[in-house]
Amino acid sequence: MAKVSNEKKPQMEPLEMKRDLYHMIINGERVTSESNETFTTYNPATGAPLAQVVKATTADAEKAVEAARNAFDFGKWRKYPVNKRARVLNKIAAIMRSRFNELVEVEVLNSGKSLSAAQGQVMQSIEDFEFYAGAIVGHRGTVNNVPGGFFNYTQNEPVGVCAQIIPWNYPMMMAAWKIAPAIAAGCSVVVKPASLTPITAIILTEICHEAGVPEGVVNIVPGPGALIGDYLVEHPKVDKVAFTGSTPTGKDIMAKASQTLKRLTLELGGKSPNIVFDDADIDAAVAGSLFGIFYNTGQSCEARSRLYVHEEIYDEFMEKFIEKTRQLTLGNPLDQGTHLGSIISRSQLEVIDGYVKSAIEEGATVVEGGHELTIEGFEDGFWYAPTIITNVTPNMKAVREEIFGPVVVVQTFTDEKAVVKEANDSEYGLGSAIWTKDQGRATRVAHQIQAGIVMVNCPFSAFPGTPFGGYKQSGFGRELCVETLDLYTEQKSVLSYYGNRPINPFGV
Numbered sequence: 001m002a003k004v005s006n007e008k009k010p011q012m013e014p015l016e017m018k019r020d021l022y023h024m025i026i027n028g029e030r031v032t033s034e035s036n037e038t039f040t041t042y043n044p045a046t047g048a049p050l051a052q053v054v055k056a057t058t059a060d061a062e063k064a065v066e067a068a069r070n071a072f073d074f075g076k077w078r079k080y081p082v083n084k085r086a087r088v089l090n091k092i093a094a095i096m097r098s099r100f101n102e103l104v105e106v107e108v109l110n111s112g113k114s115l116s117a118a119q120g121q122v123m124q125s126i127e128d129f130e131f132y133a134g135a136i137v138g139h140r141g142t143v144n145n146v147p148g149g150f151f152n153y154t155q156n157e158p159v160g161v162c163a164q165i166i167p168w169n170y171p172m173m174m175a176a177w178k179i180a181p182a183i184a185a186g187c188s189v190v191v192k193p194a195s196l197t198p199i200t201a202i203i204l205t206e207i208c209h210e211a212g213v214p215e216g217v218v219n220i221v222p223g224p225g226a227l228i229g230d231y232l233v234e235h236p237k238v239d240k241v242a243f244t245g246s247t248p249t250g251k252d253i254m255a256k257a258s259q260t261l262k263r264l265t266l267e268l269g270g271k272s273p274n275i276v277f278d279d280a281d282i283d284a285a286v287a288g289s290l291f292g293i294f295y296n297t298g299q300s301c302e303a304r305s306r307l308y309v310h311e312e313i314y315d316e317f318m319e320k321f322i323e324k325t326r327q328l329t330l331g332n333p334l335d336q337g338t339h340l341g342s343i344i345s346r347s348q349l350e351v352i353d354g355y356v357k358s359a360i361e362e363g364a365t366v367v368e369g370g371h372e373l374t375i376e377g378f379e380d381g382f383w384y385a386p387t388i389i390t391n392v393t394p395n396m397k398a399v400r401e402e403i404f405g406p407v408v409v410v411q412t413f414t415d416e417k418a419v420v421k422e423a424n425d426s427e428y429g430l431g432s433a434i435w436t437k438d439q440g441r442a443t444r445v446a447h448q449i450q451a452g453i454v455m456v457n458c459p460f461s462a463f464p465g466t467p468f469g470g471y472k473q474s475g476f477g478r479e480l481c482v483e484t485l486d487l488y489t490e491q492k493s494v495l496s497y498y499g500n501r502p503i504n505p506f507g508v
């Protein structure tokens with residue numbers, strides 16, 4: 001492949017966001033695949049086909065890596081003064097803002113999520129670019145103390161070509177979490193979106209070019225994870241893999257990436273505990289617990305899916321929690337009043353239902369939901385009722401494993417130490433929540449919970465600037481924060497001698 005020309009203007013004409021065919025983008029061009037194949041992407045709320053998407057082959061993935069490599073090794077992006085890169089990131093955000101409603105609509109149509117969820121996620125994606133435009137300017141090296149005659153400083157250099165593999169639950173936001181810090185740092189990326197939801201990540205890649213990101217810096221290759229994702233992970237010219245997805249896939253990627261010692265960020269699954277103490281503001285805890293599990297139809301890695309309620313307040317809490325769950329609206333995802341959209345696919349719906357059935361078989365009680373739903377006008381879509389399960393024990397499958405749907409399992413407790421132990425009794429460690437008015441207890445428990453994120457009297461898990469990532473088998477590395485830039489850079493230490501006397505360590 002020829003070297004990147006410094007002359008070519010990096011611009012991509014904006015197209016209608018809603019269209020029949022979405023291309024791959026390699027080296028700044030919308031392209032079809034080597035095989036000319038496409039795949040269908042669906043609207044999960046209706047089950048109807050939404051558009052065709054070009055399906056990458058490994059030969060296409062190879063071209064994308066070559067383009068990213070060329071852009072990194074010979075291109076201008078990483079050499080731009082940092083404020084110039086920041087300006088482009090701000091421009092990406094500005095274009096996204098100007099097309100906010102269209103972006104939201106496409107996200108809803110491809111994911112089945114509710115309008116309000118998509119609005120929040122697209123807005124956060126915009127803010128991610130703005131955040132990293134600012135953060136990169138302050139991402140400075142250090143000057144370090146060394147004995148007399150020596151001067152040491154460090155500088156942060158982009159890590160290189162990054163494969164960025166993203167899941168279907170937050171299609172645009174996960175793409176933004178990955179692309180923004182990587183290109184802010186001066187890296188080049190090859191994005192592999194989830195096959196179920198590739199559209200908004202493709203549009204985001206187009207917007208990057210429209211805003212002035214040079215060709216080859218952001219490439220996107222939609223296609224099967226086991227083929228294209230795998231190819232990128234094993235590619236010797238890829239320096240880093242940033243992956244968000246399930247824990248089993250994360251383990252596979254870690255093993256394969258180890259062959260070339262790639263830098264690795266893994267954002268994986270979760271089974272987050274939500275602890276409501278007897279002194280909690282019950283209404284706030286009910287509202288927060290409701291949002292904690294049912295936001296994004298429960299398809300959130302940090303969904304607070306294990307609820308622990310103190311025995312003293314259990315009856316009052318549960319009465320309100322069930323009542324509020326019944327008030328949640330499921331329906332047209334494009335209606336502003338809809339709380340929960342659809343499930344992403346028929347197979348995911350079956351996984352969810354399988355967990356509910358397994359809980360029943362193991363002796364649990366479904367007190368709300370627990371079944372598929374038919375929604376008028378959306379009869380062929382994938383809908384599941386918000387579900388509350390009680391009478392569970394810690395070893396049940398539904399209590400231990402990530403369900404990734406609108407299903408919460410509820411247990412009671414009386415003792416602070418015991419509930420912390422139970423909360424920590426999980427292979428995961430992503431999110432957690434505590435509801436109490438006792439600041440001492442909140443701090444004590446927050447410090448003992450083995451999770452990357454603790455929400456104290458708070459329904460939200462993250463904003464641009466707050467670190468997001470897991471302990472244990474929820475992965476490692478933190479996204480969404482200033483420190484993410486460290487994961488897209490290598491720290492170079494420059495040690496120089498300025499003394500007058502020549503140094504002759506061997507003395508020969």
Ligand code: NAD
Pocket residue numbers: 165166167168169170192193194195223224225226227228229230233244245246247249250252253266267268269270300301302402404430469470474475
């Ligand atoms: P998944 O692991 O099935 O797929 C994620 C991505 O990896 C997709 O793009 C897929 O095509 C690709 N992939 C699949 N097999 C691959 C392979 N062998 N090599 C390389 N890539 C491969 O996950 P999913 O079902 O799309 O997403 C749901 C999971 O993501 C849940 O477990 C959820 O908890 C997790 N998640 C985690 C976070 C976080 O920040 N920790 C955020 C969102 C989702």
